[in-house]
Amino acid sequence: MDYLQRINRLKDRVIGTRPEMDLENALLLTESFQSTEGEPLALRKAKGFRLQCERKDVTIYPDELIVGSPGSKTRGGILCADTCWSVLDAELDTIGERRYDPFSLRPEDKRAFCDVIRPYWKGKSTYEAWLAQIPDDTRALRDTGMVYINRKAVRGWGETTAGYRRILTEGLEGICAKARARRAELDLTRPGDYEKDYYLQSILIAADGIRTLAHRYAEEAERQAAATPDPARAAELRTIAANCRWAPEHPARTFHEALQALYLYQCAIIMEQNAASYNPGRMDQYLYPFYAADLAAGRLTPEGAQELLDCLWIKFSETCLFQDAVTAEFAAGYPMFQNVCVGGVDLAGRDAVNELSYLILQATMDVQLYQPSLSVRYNMAKNPTAFLRKVVELIRLGTGFPAFHNDETGIRMLMNKGIPLREAYDWNPCGCVETNLEGRLRHYTALADINLGGIVELALTNGVNRKSGRRIAAETGDPAEFATYDDFLAAVKEQLRYAVRAVVKGSHVIDEVCMDRPVPALSLSFAECVERALDYSRGGAKYNTGNGVILIGIADLVNSLAAVKQVVFEQGAVSMAELLRALADDFAGAEDIQGQLLAAPKYGNDAGWVDDIAGEIYTFIADEIESYRSKFGTMTPGILPVSGNTPFGLEVGALPSGRNAWKPLADGVSPSGGTDREGPSAVLKSVSRIPHDRFVQGTLLNMKVEPEFLATESGIAEMMALLKSMCTLGVFHVQFNVIDRDTLLDAQRRPELYKGLLIRVAGYTAYFTELGKDVQDEIIGRTTQRGISVG
Amino acid sequence: MVSALGELARTPGMVLRIERASIHDGPGIRTVVFLKGCPLACQWCSTPESQSPLPQTGLDQQVYGRVMTAHEVVDEVLKDEVFYFHSGGGVTVSGGEPLAQSAFTAAVLRGTKEHGIHTAIETTLFGSRPNVARVLAWTDHLLVDIKHVEDAEHRRWTGVANSAILENLRAVAASDFAGTITARVPLLPGVNDDDLNLFRTALICKEIPQLDQLELLPYHRLGRAAYRNLGLDYALDALEPPSAAHLADRLEYLNNAVPEVKTVLAR
């Protein structure tokens, strides 16, 4: 396929570039803010944004068909000065070397930071405001790693789906016309109208900035077209110029214009506030009219559309998320989480899969980069089997994409957020596995994480943090006095209540701090923000809910409860005092106790009573979180550690589940590594006992799949059946890692890293590293013989 | 369901293990119930721990075999109902030799069938005619191994004559058994993979009206860990599994020689 040559060249340029700090954006914002002192904040932000658009780098790289960048580097980490300049301040000397997500920083940039950015912004950022206002109890839990709650103060908004559809169909001119009409209705003698007036001005200024930026790219394309000796490239550049000249100022007329306008707007909102999780959402839906019209008019072929999508996919992979070292540990890999979604149902509840859905899946198969995050909304009742098959073909590539979502559960989650069904049909996955609604919904989907391993520990220490020895939480009684399982359970619940309260208090502070974080460029694509003349940050969107409270260590909590119930209170094999001593010593000299705890039934094996514990405790937690409201609405629970289970685990001592101290917790709703011995169907059965629809910010399941499941035609059919079964069971999401040949070879070489790796042998399942070398070789041979090479 | 309940609860069997979500033992996603006890002693047997009808303890203290009632087994099988529904799968009773515990096997199959779930057995058909009939009454799909058509060779490699097996197979083919039959040859280089044996096997298959296909099951040595654990020697240690090229060649031969029988590689 010819177009892939271009794609591979573009791709090589991106993966050959080391991420670098990009301060252009921060310097321009600083310059603008220095000249607008005294004006309303929203106006200052809009003017700063416009100056960025007027002056930023507008390089167009060879081979590109979609152009634009939020910064000045190929893989730049943009510093959002007004939000969190001080994050870089703290890491000026270490950012190039840090373990997770390092960025190189040039000496001249370092100087500019010290001379210009720091002196101006000191004391003015939202991060500093948060640090000054964090409630004491929240701080104590944060400092000991029992909750993680800084995320929203160290980067911009994100966690939203802008109104891309509006940008494409109304254009900036349509949006500005509405803003002007609203301004004309205002009466500046009426209280409140002054704020609306300057806010609408800031919308108009931001729109002007985006238009200017597009025109500057058009000029650059024209300049390059005139200079290039290659007539084919000159023609491409002239098309780019024409596209940027027209859209997003005016409504897009072609598929190519629509993609270009979409991406320039994406750059604009990242420039305004760099953050993860600005989600393009349902591209197969809102781009389809452009695609269909082009095809009908003979302007475009499916191959041509594929090439354009692939070019856009590369652009999505360029920008790197800059965040502090700790936050990077919780979500490593520079993850921008620009979540694109295909499939699902339309506004009438009908099958929404179209040709573009397939082209979008193919783009991820072609490009195989880490962005965009590709999600599937699979509606079992409505979507065709051919679509599911294409999804499985992508799964077998072993890239971890797509994130597979059960559409019916997603729709229910949106409804549980207070969105009426007719609009819930239009939901889209957001960031990791959260739920969102294009151009209509505002909340932080993942404001804070609660460490459930830590909760168990606090119930067994009467509120004292094991690592620091400090009392940081509720006093739930001397655990040696627990006479029944219910006493223990009650203490765990009390610690949960305490942590949820602390997080809710922190969330209210963040909400307050973020009222002064206006985002006119983002808000302008939210119809109601313009209509109400109220910024996204202040609740201007059509729907607002409370922030997301996220749980980490699902399996650790369930397995700890189950082990205490069985080993201590039912069998009486270990006394509470013995258990406490063993945990304090990390099982040193108490290996027999650890053995008994590990032998207790574990979540993930379809063991009814263990899974009943899961169902009960997670219903309790969802109830608890939803019992609080913020000024924006009901608080929203979710289960989605990105990589937060690892840093959280470092803060938690030994647990009754048998887990050793300071080891990672289980991820998402997945069983603890290596404890699921009954195969994928049992895992799904256990996982289905968690009330997924209640966790409206999503639930995340990682599964490993053995190549044999995907090797043959019938394997593909069984994989499809497995996914349908998962939907029937009401599980929300699953993502697959393929255990490929390389993994097995590596496990043979470094068994210590693969202790929990389970593999089917012949009619039974075993730990791969415990098999003899001959059997291991035979299994590795099996993966080659079937011609599988994935990953 | 109620009618069978008492009988199920009263029928115990010796179960080696139950494997869920298997995709190798019949159509769809299946739960495979491996039973203890086999009258054969194939030298290549990949589950030596299934041969003895009694429980055994390995060197690593792992216990092979436990008594379960048919009722308990059916409960275990029902856990994956939703997966059978979407994949067309069900239960497969395997061995050892399920005919060696025919009352138990029949009870498990019957108990499962009463829930509308697809049933299969994996057998050599080495058993008495009434036992075969008792089990097949509740079977939708029969997976039958034909290890060698030459009696002397069959005795040499498996320790028993093949006459009962082939007679049973002919009898089932001629009976009103309405399910489907898949015949399988465990393909062992130098043992049973020659043209003549494969050709004669396919000819037998040709005469089975219920046959859907003949499958070649490539020999593997994954059972070696179990031999070690039971302190047994593995007789065929030096025998290499067939190469992909060899498998393709055997497949092509059979499809040309007896085109009426659809021959495929087992998945």
Ligand code: SF4
């Ligand atoms: S028939 Fe099967 S279980 Fe019995 S000895 Fe032969 S291979 Fe083993």
